[in-house]
Amino acid sequence: MALYIVEADCISCGDCEPVCPTQSITEGAIVFKIDKRTCTECEGDFDVPQCVKVCPIDNCILPLEA
Amino acid sequence: MSQNALSRELALRIGLAARALPDTDAKRLLTVLAHCVDAPLTEAKVAALDLLTLKTACRGEFSHLGDDVLQQALSILKNTAAEKILPAIVAYQEGDLPNSVRIACASDDAIHVNGHFGACTWFMVYQVNRDEARLVDIRTADIPQGLVVDDKNVFRAEQIQDCKVVYVTSVGGPAAAKIVKLGIHPMKLAEVVSLAEVIAELQQVMSATPPPWLAKAMGIAASERFKFEREAAGS
Numbered sequence: 001m002a003l004y005i006v007e008a009d010c011i012s013c014g015d016c017e018p019v020c021p022t023q024s025i026t027e028g029a030i031v032f033k034i035d036k037r038t039c040t041e042c043e044g045d046f047d048v049p050q051c052v053k054v055c056p057i058d059n060c061i062l063p064l065e066a
Numbered sequence: 067m068s069q070n071a072l073s074r075e076l077a078l079r080i081g082l083a084a085r086a087l088p089d090t091d092a093k094r095l096l097t098v099l100a101h102c103v104d105a106p107l108t109e110a111k112v113a114a115l116d117l118l119t120l121k122t123a124c125r126g127e128f129s130h131l132g133d134d135v136l137q138q139a140l141s142i143l144k145n146t147a148a149e150k151i152l153p154a155i156v157a158y159q160e161g162d163l164p165n166s167v168r169i170a171c172a173s174d175d176a177i178h179v180n181g182h183f184g185a186c187t188w189f190m191v192y193q194v195n196r197d198e199a200r201l202v203d204i205r206t207a208d209i210p211q212g213l214v215v216d217d218k219n220v221f222r223a224e225q226i227q228d229c230k231v232v233y234v235t236s237v238g239g240p241a242a243a244k245i246v247k248l249g250i251h252p253m254k255l256a257e258v259v260s261l262a263e264v265i266a267e268l269q270q271v272m273s274a275t276p277p278p279w280l281a282k283a284m285g286i287a288a289s290e291r292f293k294f295e296r297e298a299a300g301s
Binding site for chain 1: 243246277281
């Protein structure tokens with residue numbers, strides 16, 4: 001249970017990084033990335049994933065298929 | 067309406083001529099022009115206009131203005147200074163420039179990217195690939211008279227919806243969000259630079275390691291992109 005950032009769509013705006021309650025988002029070599037080991041999809045903190053909420057691009061942050 | 071019959075070129079020049087006059091928008095100038103000549107307004111009729119007619123028309127609407135500014139507006143109208151003002155549009159057909167992206171630059175003088183997204187005179191639309199850039203269109207984003215739009219910024223963004231990137235010197239936050247929603251990437255420049263510089267810089271990025279979203283816009287296959295990305299990751 002985690003989210004991931006679609007590399008081809010991320011514009012590296014960085015809006016998602018500060019809103020992550022678990023500090024799972026970091027700037028990678030190419031675009032921002034989500035640490036799947038710590039991402040909780042905001043469960044327990046918020047009703048909806050905060051990164052998805054602030055991301056300006058549609059369908060850029062998606063659930064990782066298990 | 068007579069303006070509907072206006073040629074694109076002439077309409078652009080009326081807009082520009084209005085800008086040369088203080089406190090004048092295209093609508094005001096058009097009203098005065100309508101008094102100078104009989105409808106419809108044509109190139110030939112505009113070419114025959116003289117300074118005195120313009121100055122005294124419409125019960126002296128422009129009579130308080132200096133002869134020099136009126137003369138300047140007139141020369142813009144008559145296209146006698148046109149080559150200095152608007153560069154020529156080059157024909158473009160889909161597929162002419164492989165791996166190209168279409169960009170728009172907000173400009174007030176057709177030389178620099180110096181426009182505010184919500185207020186610039188023109189969007190200079192270019193098709194750019196690594197080696198070539200073509201000016202494919204010059205668009206005004208003014209709302210046509212009589213048309214009611216909910217949101218000016220959405221309307222303006224829709225005029226350049228075929229572009230992937232829009233370069234501006236300034237853009238408001240909510241407007242930027244609307245631009246992004248239409249799939250256009252707004253780029254706010256820190257200082258005023260020429261259109262040529264902006265394009266050269268973009269071409270440099272395109273030929274080096276384009277960010278994935280740009281590579282996607284360029285139509286570079288994901289497999290090819292992968293190679294770029296590994297190189298980027300390695301450096």
